[in-house]
Each structure stands twice: as C-alpha cells, then as structure tokens.
Amino acid sequence: MSERKPKVVGFCCEKHGIDSAILAARSGRQYDASVRIIKVPCTGRVDGIHILQALEDGADSVFVLGCLEKNCHYDTGSIEGRKRVEYVKSTLADLGIEKERVEMFNASSTMAWKFPEIVSKMVDVARRLGPIGKAGGDR
C-alpha cells in the first residue's frame, strides 16, 4: 500500500481561500500534489452533499477553506460553510466513519503559510486513515 497516493479534495472559496493558496505558491511554498482544489464562489455555496460525494468518489479526506469568519467576503459565507462541515462531520461520526476526514479551515489572503499547513494536515489524515472501505492506510 505504500505506493498509494492519497486523495484530498479542498473546496476553496474564490476569495480569501484561493488567494491564500496562490500566495503560498507564489511565496515558494511546496505542498503535496495530492490535493485537488475545487473552487467555489464562497464556502457558503458548499453543500454537505458535495463533501459526501467527494468521499464517495474516492477522496480520503476533504477540507473546506473559506475566509476568516470575521472578514468573509460574503459577510457570513464562511460561517455557513463551517456549519455545513460540522453537519457532515456529525453524520460521518454517526456512521462510524472517521470525522477527521472532513475539516473546515479559514484563512485570509495574506496567510501564505496556512494553505501548505492545511494540505499537510489533510494529507496526513488521508495517509493515516487510507481509503474508506479498504482496511489500512499506507503505514
């Protein structure tokens, strides 16, 4: 299993979320290629369905990245986003699926360090837990 590449999906808002990723890249920070950025206008657009379907389609972990809650481009979008994530987490926990596979993060466009940190955390989770439905990660 050590050959297996983890699969991480990151729903990033087109405002601060994606900007923080771009700033990270432009400041020369590297992160694991496993992450699949899916741009959404705002994390308030994210529906629990998107997260669950991503897991269904083979994601080992999924994160949602939005603006800082007090400085959201769409005022309350990242607060909404967090609520959706929390609902999915509780649903997963209830099903006996590790809820740490799904996380919400917030960043501002100036936080270059944050995106690689998030990716590394979620890649870690993906490696540790492996795919849903097959035993073991790549330990």
Next chain:
Amino acid sequence: MKARIQVLACKACTEMPQLLDMDDLMNVASERELVVSSMLVDRVCDPKIIKRVVAEASERDVDRVLVLACQKKDVNPGLLAAYKRAGVNEFMVEYINLRDEVILPHISDKERAQAKAETKAVAGLERLLMLQPLEKAEEVMRTKNVVILGGGVAGRKAAEVAAAEGAHTIIIEKSGSSHKTPGVIMPNSTLLGAKGYGGNFVLSIKAGEKVEELECAAVVVATGGGWAELKGPLAKAFKSAVPLYRLHEQMQTGAVPKGPVVIVDSPDPAGKTLAVQDFAWDDTLELAIDLKKQQPLEEVYVVFQEMRAFGLSELAYKDAAELGVRFIRYDRAAGPKIDPKEPTKLTVKDLAQAEVLTIPIGTLAFAAIPANKDNIGIATALRIPMSPEGGVRRGSIQRWPVSTPRPGVFVCGSAMFPKSKDMAEAEGEAAGLMAGKFVMKGVIEYGGVVAEVAQEKCSACLTCVRTCPYDAPYIGSAGKVEIRIQACQGCGMCAGICPSKAIELRGSTDDQIAQETRTMLGGDF
C-alpha cells in the same frame, strides 16, 4: 449545436515549460472530443497573440475556451474582451490556474504535476461542456443621490468628496445644527426605512414631523459615536486611566505620558458592563509608535485579546514591533487584572508564552469603542448586518473597509470613532469617494453568476430569505422564491442551504461541482 472548444495554453512563466511537458498536455486536451482548436502560445497576454488566437477561434466557430495559464485576474483582460467581440460568451471562457495551483507548489514533483495538470485540463473541458452562456444586464439608476446619515466630521467630508465626483449629496442630520457642505442638509431628520437595493434605494425619512420618501443610489452611514464611561474593574483600580483618544489629545498638546504606557483593548475585559463595538486598532499602533519614538527607553505595552492589523496596518505593526512595542495577547477567560491595593502593576497571562506577566503601569489607556445606540435603528432601516457587539458590520477587507456587506451602503464615522479628526476625515473621504464613484456609474450591473430558482421545487420555506446576507431572495407573487438579481452577489449561500434544492448558482451548480470533483479524483497523481 455541438460545443466547439478552443484550448489555449500559455508558456510565459519560466517554470511552466520546465516542469511540464506542454506537448503532452496539449495532446491530452486536443484529443478530447469537441476541441476544434488548440494553441500553445508564448504569452497569452501579448496583444498580438490575442489577435491571433481569437482570429483562429472565430475561424473555427469556437463557442467556448479553456485557458491554461494563471488566474483570470492576472491574464490581460483584452483576451476576454477580444473573445467577447468574437462572439464567445464571457462566462464560457474557463481559466485554469496551472501556474499557482500546479506548477509553483509542485516544482519538485514533475511526474505528479504533469498528471495533475492533465487532469485539471480534462476537468476544465468537462466543465466547459456544462456551462451555459450567461448575460449581464444593466439597470439605470434613477438618481445620482448619495444620502449621508450624520453631518459630523466624517459625514461632511464624505459629502464633499461624493459631490466632487458629481453626486448629489443629502445629509440627514438628527440635530438641528447644520454645517456648510455641498448639497442638501435635512436637519432634525432620521432614517426610518429603506426599500430597493444599491443603485436604486427608496428611503423613508422622518423630517421634523413629516415622513418623506427619498430616492437615492447610495447611502453613507456616518453617524457619530462616543467613549463609554470607564467603569470596569481595571479603570476602578487605576484611577487615572483614560480612553485612548484622550491620551492622543494629550500628546498632541505636547504632554509626555508618565512612566510605562499600557494600552488595553477594553476597560472591562470581562465584557459584562459594556457593549463594545470595535477597538481602535490602527490608532493603538499609531500611538504606540509615536510613544516609542518620543521616549525610546520607556516601555509601551499593547495588551489585546487579538491585534488586527490588516493591509497597510501590517507595516505599522511591523514598525511598532521593531521599535520595541510589546504586544501581549491574552485570553478572554484570563484577562488582565490590577490589584487595587497595588495599582501600579497589571498582571496578565500571556497567551503565547502561557506565563503570567506583571507589567508596571505609568499610564493606562483603553482602546475600546462602545456601540453607538443609533446603529440598531440604521441597521434595521437599511437591513444591513450588525456585529454582535452592536456596531455596523463592515464588508470584508477585500470588499474595502468603508463598505458594508450591502452594496451601495458605505460606512464611516460611527465605526470610525474614536479616530482623530484626520482619520475620521480620511474615512469620510474614502466612503464619499466610493459612494460617489458608485453613483456616477449610473447603472447597476447585474446578472452573470447569480442564483436561479426552480420554482416547481421551491417549498417557500424561507430558509434562503433568512440566510442571504444581501436580501436577494424574496417570496414572489406566486408564493415561491424569486431572486432580486440586482441584489444577488453570487455567493451561492442560498443554493448551499436550500432544503429542496430549488436554487442553483449559475456557473457553480451541484452537477458542475460534482463532476469536477469526480474528474479530479479520477486523476492518478
């Protein structure tokens, strides 16, 4: 008609051809069905190249385009404009940011980067096939009126600047007094309510005994504020504590503060007796820098739960830190304390070091700004959100600090207090300028990426109406939700929350998101 796609890749940035096998990438893309043109160009921003690619697009009757380059806002807008002229809908041009999302972050991982880039291109092509051409529309603003609530320093400045932009300004002033400013001043008047949206508001205003309707295109909230009485335990223990602005004033007159200066965010860290609207972030930094410059050997402590220094303020923060201003972050649960028996020392648990610090106090100032009681009425009338602390909530930094989350409504003054006159004027100027520019556009541009309701699915549950920060959804005459597209900002919160899945956000539908996710997950990298 079947889709006809042009794939356009740019190799301008040096890393791209170094890391990626561009020919392979182009092959992957051009082999896809419906791709009728694929071009790998040296620099997609070059006007000559733009001319060439768009000419080819025209010739091949292309109706949608995949641009493999960097982010849309970095690409020469001339490209999109040229496509538009060539009859390609602007929402049918999809930009894939290979540079920032694949190349730069994966420089050392050539193989995976290639696979990722290819998958992204495929996902982009699939997405293109799911896109619908969208149109933007314009609504003419009925007036050039900018209504300014409050005729204080900030409000007057806003009026002056907005007028200079060409707007008609009307100051609504609750007191009877009036100052000399351009435009109209309505004394003894207050705002009761507002209908419409940014560009075409109809305000209801109580002027004296009469209630009048007033059309306007933009509103500037410039109500005043004031310092709260200092009554928290810290202020009680340290009798000569002052609000920050007082310290500021003292320094303007050349006074030198006594001993080490401690600036605390709130006079009552427990937050029980005072509704705090905001903190004087920038002034604290400014003042701390001044103090340090004046007396480099005297300590200056900034004891805040958090220090917000956005944008250029970050430089001020850096300057302050370099000058030796000590920033101490604390947790609300373990706020600073002063023992009344020994009121020359402040103890606080530093959140970063987790140790309790004892700080000698010479001068104590508080940087909290209490909530203005007028805010509630104004926020309710304009349907703009408030902060939990009772302030008028500002738009995000990206949306500019003098904006509110509601387009066409700007803010200075109230939330600006206790800035110095200069700062109040500066904010008034900014708000006035933004309002003036907004009004002088003369039209409200709307449409494009907005929410769309499938009414047959709508349960009229009001969830979107309650959730939307822009008041865009409303229950229409059919008893189902409709979207005021002039107000819609395209965030998609309604689409994300609708329990009946009756709302979709154009360009970001569930199907599009799901398909893109699936394709990206299908890639082997």
Next chain:
Amino acid sequence: MIVAKRKPMAEIAEMVAPYKTVKVIGCRSCVAICLAGGEKEVKMLVSALRLKAKKEGRKQEFEGLVVERQCEKEWVEEVEGKILDSDLVLSMACSLGAQTIGDMYPKKIVFPALNTGIFGVPEEQGVWSEKCVGCGNCIIHTTGGICPIARCAKSMLNGPCGGSSNGKCEVNLEVDCAWYAIHERLKLQNRLDLIEQVSPPKDWSTSHSGGRRVYVRDDAKLTQHQKKGKEAVR
C-alpha cells in the same frame, strides 16, 4: 406544520443494511421546510449510506427521489415504478408519507428515516417548538391564544402548577411556563376573568383518547357516481 427529525444515522444504517435496492424518498412539504426530509437531506442520506456500504464492503444500490407531498397518493404514484423496483423504501417524509406508501404498496417494505415529532412553529431558523397536540377541541380563545394542552407539561386547565418559577416550567427550566404566559397575556388584554372560574375536566374524546380519528368533509367528498367517472378516465 409537522416537524420531524432525521433518525440517528447509525439507526438508519442498521435498518437498511440487509436490503440491496433502496429507494430513499423525500417530501417537498413540511419535512422539507423543517430541513429534515427535502431533496437536500435525501441526497445527503443517499450519499452517506453509500459511503457506509462502501466502508463495509456491501453491494447496495441507493437512489434518492422526492415527491411533492408523500401523504397523498397522486404524488406518490409519480414514483410508483421506482417503488416497485425496490427491496426497501426508506421514507424521508413524516410518518404519514411513509404510511401512505406502505398502504399503497402493501408488499413493499417501507422504513422511516425520520422521527415525526411535533406540530411545531419555527421560532427562528433551525428551532421549532410544539404548540399544538391536535386534541381536536381548541380552547385557545379562552387562554389568551396560548394552548395549555400542548405548552404545559401537565396539560393543565386551571392555571400554573406550583412548579412554575420565574415564568419557567419545572420540567425544563429552559421552557416557558404556559400558564404564566397565559396569565400575562390575559392581563395584557384585560381578560383575566376568563381564568377565574374552575375549568371543567376536558373532554378528551375528541383527541386520540377517543380512538383513531378520521375527519370528513362531506361536501368535498366525491360521490360514488363521481368516483366511478374518475376511475373510467384513469
């Protein structure tokens, strides 16, 4: 409206585990509005159950459907083919919807995915409170518009019990004492005389205590003649 709540996911997952072809059917009526069983929840549940099946290596097929009002035959008939093609129907409507499907297709197994709870009022987004228990004989014109049957834990008829403290109910200090509220409301309306008399025991025969209830509106019912005509058309 009828307010329901999704059953715990673990319970649902256990219920559906033995079935191969599962149709999850939601409703666009009350349960959509109370965020329990509309299209969004149906899709979430389908996706979650697929994940669970995947995790446990079970081959199961889930499909989500939504009907306008699951308690009405005509709407349910729109998905008849899907129902007949299932091993299990997992209803995401209130129990009325689940029972309608069950009554229409008695051979089909229909399980509830929701717990149907209350006749509730949305107090704010995400909060519903019970204000009626459907006793079949409304008396709120005598109690200031507040129903003591539903809103008092003891369904009292003669004022608050001794457990009312600071206007809250002894059963749950978060909940307002209905009779305190009634008293305040009637005082405001200058109608306190309404609750001065001893109120006689309530006739519960109009409630579920009188047995299962069927409400009939005679002038709305189709006659045999009309029904025959309709059948012929279908």
Next chain:
Amino acid sequence: MKTGSNLEKVFESGKFAVTAEIGPPQSANPEPLTHHAKMLKGYADAFNLTDNQTAVVRLSSIASAVIIMREGIEPVIQMTCRDRNRIALQSDLLGASALGIRNVLCLTGDHQIFGNEKASKSVFDFDSVSEISVFDKLRREGKQAGGQEIKDPPKVYLGCAENPFATPYEFRATRLAKKVAAGADFVQTQAIFDMDMFEKWMDEVRARGLDKKVHILAGVLPMKTAGAARYMKNKVPGMIVPNQIIDRMKNAKDSKEEGIKLCVEQIETLKAMKGVHGVHIMAVMWEEMVPRIVEEAGLLPRPSIE
C-alpha cells in the same frame, strides 16, 4: 411454587381448576361483594374481581379483593392499563401484594369509549404484554421498569387473558406465546361458544407446547336468552357465537335452563380437551348460577390443598 396461592396450588396439583367472576358494584357499598363471597365460597378456587369492566366506574378491584378475602375466599385481581401509567401500575401491584393478594390478571383494558366516562383521557402507557413483562421482572428480579431496584418484591401469580376468536386468528396463539414469554403463569380465554374454533386454537397452542408452559383456563359464559346470544354475536367485537347456539337458545322452552345446560355441556367438553387446565366461569350479573353450574359439571368438591 411462586406464591402458594390456592389457584397456583390447584394448577400445580394437576387438578382441573375453576375460577369465577365477581363484578364489583358501581357504588361504595361493599355489601354485594360480601353477599357474593358468602354465596360462592367453596364453588371455585379463586374469584376474579374485574377492574372497571367495560370502562364503567366501579369499586376498585384491589379493594374488592380485600373485602372478599375477609370472607375467606381467594381473589384474582384484574389490572388494566387503561387508567394507570407505569408508576400507578407498579405502585398498585406493590400495594396489592402487601395486602396479601396473590393472583393478578394483566389486561390492556376495554377502551373508555365503551364505558360511562367517555370523555376521559386514556393512558395505555403499557399494553398487557408489557405489563406482564414488567410485573414479572419486578417479582423475580426486584427491578422496576425504569431500572430502579426494590427491596421486598411483590409475591404474585401472574395471569393474562387471550381471545382465540379475534382476528387475525392465526396470530392468536402467537400472542399467547408472547404473553407466556413475558412471564404469564396462567391464561383465561374469552368466552367460548364455537368449540371447533377453540379446538383449532388449542391445536396450535399445543403444537407450540404452550399448554406445558402456562395454565389454560377456558372461559365459559352462561346465557339467559337468545337475545343475549345474538347481542354477543353482533355487537361484542371478538366474540363468535355460532348460529346453532342462537337457534338452540331461541327454540328452547326455558332459555335460562337451556343456557345453564349449554354451559355445563361446554365444561364437559373442555374437561376432556388436552391442555385445558380449568374453566373460568363468567356469569355476568348471574353469579348465583355458578354453584349450580359447578356442581352439574361434576367439579365439586373443590380440592383443598395444603
């Protein structure tokens, strides 16, 4: 021996048991109870005191039991779930046991719509099956429904009722099995008129081995008139009265005599039926006929077991 009640002893001895019913009065006067107790003493092994039968308010079953116990006869109290929630049911069971009552018949109860307090709110916190299981756990483990443990649990012999003539017929033996599984020691059946059908039910009961696990008292009901027979056939849900019985009553010269005769014949049949351990005589408003029926059915003297 669970309680050492007379009824239990008779069953355990393998003798054919006899129980009869005494309806408590619709008043606070104990006299009718003592009157019936004196009259019926020695003619049955235990006497059922109904619990507000058909939801008509009557002197309470437990109080009635105590009154007849003073006359030296053994009661079977009835406890329906209609009027008491689990708090009251468990409390009354403790009380009954403390008063020396040993036989308890667990019933869901007739709906109040049939009685003289139609406006009342129904309780039905339990049904009879849950009632039996809770009572059984309480007596065996000293554990309440809610889990609370109690000292000195009640000593009771638990009975239940079953109607072989209600739909769905094929479920009726299953239902008895459930009650047995819940902890019932004895069962009394609904009044039997259709002997063939009862026999069919008994076949199933025997096939499941239930007759070995629970003592079955077959219910009999002496009728006074053909009208009563017709009424029971048409108006009482879950009663099956074959037409030939109605005809026999109708054609009889003296319908009361015919009713007694019929009842005695039925008892004779039941005595011979495998798995039937006794009869329960429901002489509603006709208690004075019980001694005669018991005697003519050859069930005297009643055994006295130490």
